Amino acid sequence: MNEKQETPLLFRKHRAEEWIGRIYTTFCVVLLIVIIVSIVYYVASKGVATFAINGVSLSQFLFGQTWQPDSNKFGALPFIFGSFVTSLLAAVIASPLSVCAALFMTEITPNWGKKVLQPVVELLAGIPSVVYGFIGLSVLVPFLRDVFPGQGIGVAAGSIVLSIMILPTITSIATDALSSLPRNLKEASYGLGATRWQTIAGVVIPTVLPSVLTGVVLGMARAFGEALAVQMVIGNAPHIPTSLFESASTLTSVITLNMSNTVMGSVQNNALWSMALILLLMTFVFVLIVRLLERRTRI
Amino acid sequence: MKFGKSAVLALTLAFSVSLAACGNNNNSSSGSNASDNASNASAASNTASTAPAETSLSGSVIASGSTALQPLVDQVAKKFSETNSGVSIQVQGGGSGTGLTQVSEGQVQIGNSDVFAEEKIEDAAKAAELKDHQVAVVAMAAVVNKEVGVTNLTKQQLVEIFTGKITNWKDLGGKDQGIVIINRPSSSGTRATFEKYALGQKTEDLKGSIQEDASGTVKKLVTETPGAIGYLAFSYIDDTVQSVQYEGVDPTTENVATGKYPVWAYEHMYTKGDPDAATQAFLDYMVSDEVQKGDVVELGYIPVSDMKIVRDIDGNITNK
Amino acid sequence: MSAKVKDRIATGVIIFFSVLIIAILVGMLGYIMVRGISHIDWHFLTSEPETIKAGGGIGPELFNSVYLLILTLIITIPLGIGAGIYMAEYAKEGRITASIRLVVEVLSSFPSIVVGLFGLLVLVNTFNFGFSVLSGALVLTIFNMPLMVRVTEQAFHNVPIEQKEAGLAMGLSHWKIITSILFPVALPAIITGTILAAGRIFGEAAALLFTAGLTTPKLDFTDWNPTSLHSPINPLRPAETLSVHIWKVNSEGLSPDAAQIAAGASAVLVIMVLLFNLLARWIGRLLYRKFTSIK
Numbered sequence: 075m076n077e078k079q080e081t082p083l084l085f086r087k088h089r090a091e092e093w094i095g096r097i098y099t100t101f102c103v104v105l106l107i108v109i110i111v112s113i114v115y116y117v118a119s120k121g122v123a124t125f126a127i128n129g130v131s132l133s134q135f136l137f138g139q140t141w142q143p144d145s146n147k148f149g150a151l152p153f154i155f156g157s158f159v160t161s162l163l164a165a166v167i168a169s170p171l172s173v174c175a176a177l178f179m180t181e182i183t184p185n186w187g188k189k190v191l192q193p194v195v196e197l198l199a200g201i202p203s204v205v206y207g208f209i210g211l212s213v214l215v216p217f218l219r220d221v222f223p224g225q226g227i228g229v230a231a232g233s234i235v236l237s238i239m240i241l242p243t244i245t246s247i248a249t250d251a252l253s254s255l256p257r258n259l260k261e262a263s264y265g266l267g268a269t270r271w272q273t274i275a276g277v278v279i280p281t282v283l284p285s286v287l288t289g290v291v292l293g294m295a296r297a298f299g300e301a302l303a304v305q306m307v308i309g310n311a312p313h314i315p316t317s318l319f320e321s322a323s324t325l326t327s328v329i330t331l332n333m334s335n336t337v338m339g340s341v342q343n344n345a346l347w348s349m350a351l352i353l354l355l356m357t358f359v360f361v362l363i364v365r366l367l368e369r370r371t372r373i
Numbered sequence: 374m375k376f377g378k379s380a381v382l383a384l385t386l387a388f389s390v391s392l393a394a395c396g397n398n399n400n401s402s403s404g405s406n407a408s409d410n411a412s413n414a415s416a417a418s419n420t421a422s423t424a425p426a427e428t429s430l431s432g433s434v435i436a437s438g439s440t441a442l443q444p445l446v447d448q449v450a451k452k453f454s455e456t457n458s459g460v461s462i463q464v465q466g467g468g469s470g471t472g473l474t475q476v477s478e479g480q481v482q483i484g485n486s487d488v489f490a491e492e493k494i495e496d497a498a499k500a501a502e503l504k505d506h507q508v509a510v511v512a513m514a515a516v517v518n519k520e521v522g523v524t525n526l527t528k529q530q531l532v533e534i535f536t537g538k539i540t541n542w543k544d545l546g547g548k549d550q551g552i553v554i555i556n557r558p559s560s561s562g563t564r565a566t567f568e569k570y571a572l573g574q575k576t577e578d579l580k581g582s583i584q585e586d587a588s589g590t591v592k593k594l595v596t597e598t599p600g601a602i603g604y605l606a607f608s609y610i611d612d613t614v615q616s617v618q619y620e621g622v623d624p625t626t627e628n629v630a631t632g633k634y635p636v637w638a639y640e641h642m643y644t645k646g647d648p649d650a651a652t653q654a655f656l657d658y659m660v661s662d663e664v665q666k667g668d669v670v671e672l673g674y675i676p677v678s679d680m681k682i683v684r685d686i687d688g689n690i691t692n693k
Numbered sequence: 694m695s696a697k698v699k700d701r702i703a704t705g706v707i708i709f710f711s712v713l714i715i716a717i718l719v720g721m722l723g724y725i726m727v728r729g730i731s732h733i734d735w736h737f738l739t740s741e742p743e744t745i746k747a748g749g750g751i752g753p754e755l756f757n758s759v760y761l762l763i764l765t766l767i768i769t770i771p772l773g774i775g776a777g778i779y780m781a782e783y784a785k786e787g788r789i790t791a792s793i794r795l796v797v798e799v800l801s802s803f804p805s806i807v808v809g810l811f812g813l814l815v816l817v818n819t820f821n822f823g824f825s826v827l828s829g830a831l832v833l834t835i836f837n838m839p840l841m842v843r844v845t846e847q848a849f850h851n852v853p854i855e856q857k858e859a860g861l862a863m864g865l866s867h868w869k870i871i872t873s874i875l876f877p878v879a880l881p882a883i884i885t886g887t888i889l890a891a892g893r894i895f896g897e898a899a900a901l902l903f904t905a906g907l908t909t910p911k912l913d914f915t916d917w918n919p920t921s922l923h924s925p926i927n928p929l930r931p932a933e934t935l936s937v938h939i940w941k942v943n944s945e946g947l948s949p950d951a952a953q954i955a956a957g958a959s960a961v962l963v964i965m966v967l968l969f970n971l972l973a974r975w976i977g978r979l980l981y982r983k984f985t986s987i988k
Contacts, residue, residue: 299804
């Protein structure tokens with residue numbers, strides 16, 4: 075369109091408004107992209123320095139089991155292992171609980187369940203992670219110490235705290251999936267004379283499974299990145315644990331413990347950035363898995 | 374990466390250009406009449422509460438670093454600004470590593486550290502740029518759970534515990550109870566001091582040992598966990614845990630001052646090169662009798678001025 | 694076992710787990726409240742923390758949390774809503790939009806500690822903002838913006854298409870339609886979403902350890918000059934928030950009543966988050982009623 079003399083005034087005003095709107099909103103979106111690019115760039119540049127500048131070998135970092143910064147041994151496998159084990163265990167504990175809660179809200183007592191359980195789940199999501207850590211250390215750890223062998227602190231304590239933290243994530247996604255289920259699907263099943271459990275197990279669960287898995291993966295992603303609550307209860311020994319009740323470390327707990335004690339640019343500091351880079355890359359992996367699952371649901 | 378380094382930098386800069394305008398003005402403007410201020414300040418501060426006239430000093434000082442030293446610096450800074458209203462002092466935490474990084478990069482005037490800079494900074498030239506100001510001494514003792522039944526440990530016994538050679542208290546004359554080690558992370562200054570002066574050697578992290586950086590958490594765990602051993606700065610030790618004699622020597626302030634008890638370290642405040650007038654005045658105030666006999670003792674440190682001995686980075690001890 | 698019995702057992706199991714979840718929450722809240730609430734009084738909420746003496750309060754920390762939250766919202770709301778409007782109204786379905794959506798998704802799932810470290814490296818050190826309210830607020834912006842984008846986009850999508858068509862029929866520009874027709878209708882949902890996100894900001898600690906710092910200078914509440922170090926609103930002073938304070942007191946606390954302070958501060962934090970939740974519901978309902986009654 076050409077800017078011509080006879081363009082009506084109103085039209086020109088529209089164009090100006092339109093431009094302002096477009097430029098402003100585009101700026102906001104570009105900002106998002108700038109942020110993510112700079113995060114990836116800065117974390118990667120620090121994280122790669124361990125290998126490029128300090129000459130730590132990548133395979134030693136990923137598969138080495140000894141973490142002794144003083145004698146230049148930077149094996150991060152125990153931390154990677156710890157992160158995966160705790161988030162997996164957390165998902166294993168939280169998933170059945172979450173699915174039950176979701177079924178309770180949608181299939182068993184929709185009214186009462188929504189009124190009581192829904193706010194409970196939302197409140198659990200709102201409790202800050204330091205408070206989870208605080209309760210974990212003051213209630214859960216002494217309990218585990220008394221009941222099980224070991225010192226209470228360890229993988230089990232970390233996983234349990236994490237599982238409660240990710241419960242709301244899985245529950246809310248499962249609930250959404252269950253309540254968007256077409257009615258006639260269930261009615262057909264009941265019409266065939268199936269009991270409620272048969273309907274749930276035979277029709278409902280298989281249909282919503284991909285969505286539930288999406289929730290589980292998102293929950294795992296959250297558990298993987300959680301730092302303070304885990305650090306307070308897991309014990310932080312740089313070894314692969316042989317028992318659930320033994321002290322272990324996660325990537326996040328090692329970073330929070332050591333980052334402020336080390337000088338930027340030192341090998342040990344760079345190694346911590348490499349772990350942050352792993353956390354970053356895992357985020358991409360988790361998002362990718364979620365995408366794949368969502369694609370399956372759509373079909 | 375598709376983006377070149379410069380492209381990313383440009384993007385990030387663009388994002389912050391508006392904010393950079395109000396960026397921290399850290400270049401502390403040194404006082405106008407710098408030469409006479411330093412001595413004035415320390416002289417005045419000895420009679421600080423009664424002489425608020427000293428105001429010729431101006432500038433801004435930022436100290437960051439060690440969380441162990443931070444309460445002391447914080448408290449002294451507040452007192453210092455009362456008599457030197459022209460000087461604003463900001464105390465930030467962040468840990469020894471952060472403090473050393475920031476002072477070395479010139480982002481702050483003072484970097485607080487629990488250890489000698491040479492032990493943290495790998496680049497020797499960078500470490501040499503920093504000037505050490507030792508403002509207090511922190512001593513630590515091994516502590517055990519009260520049920521353990523051991524009140525004295527030799528160096529050899531401690532080494533055997535922390536290297537995993539002895540795993541039960543009964544081998545040390547205590548109860549039949551497994552030993553649980555509550556250690557510090559490998560980067561911790563407290564651990565470095567404990568290993569250097571109590572054990573005399575570096576130790577590896579044992580499987581199943583617990584590592585906590587925070588003294589409060591260590592104390593809580595030693596109190597609650599049967600058979601636990603850890604180590605704490607004197608200021609954290611109370612009757613919920615059992616402090617242990619080292620080679621038969623009680624962990625007391627007097628024994629540290631006379632050199633009988635070896636497990637202690639200086640608290641350092643580093644400046645990059647010579648400090649400016651305002652910073653110098655603050656550091657002088659830090660080692661003045663008023664602070665050393667007052668705040669330093671109150672917060673559980675040992676005054677540098679009380680020490681009868683001097684120890685260098687290699688552990689060589691000379692009498693004062 | 695007959696199908697009926699199986700059904701009963703399954704129902705029982707589901708109810709049992711649901712009750713268990715409620716019990717966990719009630720137990721946790723109860724624990725926090727019982728231990729903490731006796732410690733909360735006016736003095737505790739307003740006085741300064743003590744390093745070694747008993748009787749310290751959380752006044753500056755509470756102020757910092759609120760101030761940081763407000764500053765974050767001032768930065769986030771215009772940016773988040775802007776980007777959300779772009780996604781809902783301007784973006785054409787295609788590669789670029791899909792990748793922007795991916796960016797939002799990834800950004801919102803970054804671990805808070807990684808974003809905090811990024812803040813330490815870039816804001817605190819490279820840009821030299823130091824440990825400050827500003828660094829903290831900018832880092833929280835990174836968390837909050839994707840949430841705002843999502844909330845805004847959802848809210849705009851839920852506006853009935855007829856309203857937009859009415860605007861087009863009147864010959865209004867697209868931007869005018871957005872600001873004067875769609876935005877007011879989407880507002881209740883945006884406000885509810887913002888308040889819920891605010892609750893999350895309020896409890897964040899890991900990222901703030903590395904950006905807003907662990908200290909607070911002595912605040913002078915009569916000095917409102919934003920460049921003065923002791924001014925509460927100086928954006929370049931370090932600011933320890935309530936959740937960071939809980940972490941610090943719990944881990945390093947020297948004062949004899951450290952445990953009670955941590956418990957009291959936890960209770961205050963949880964109460965604040967509960968208030969945010971209730972406020973979000975209440976305002977959401979209120980605005981919904983208002984808008985529906987206008988129609």
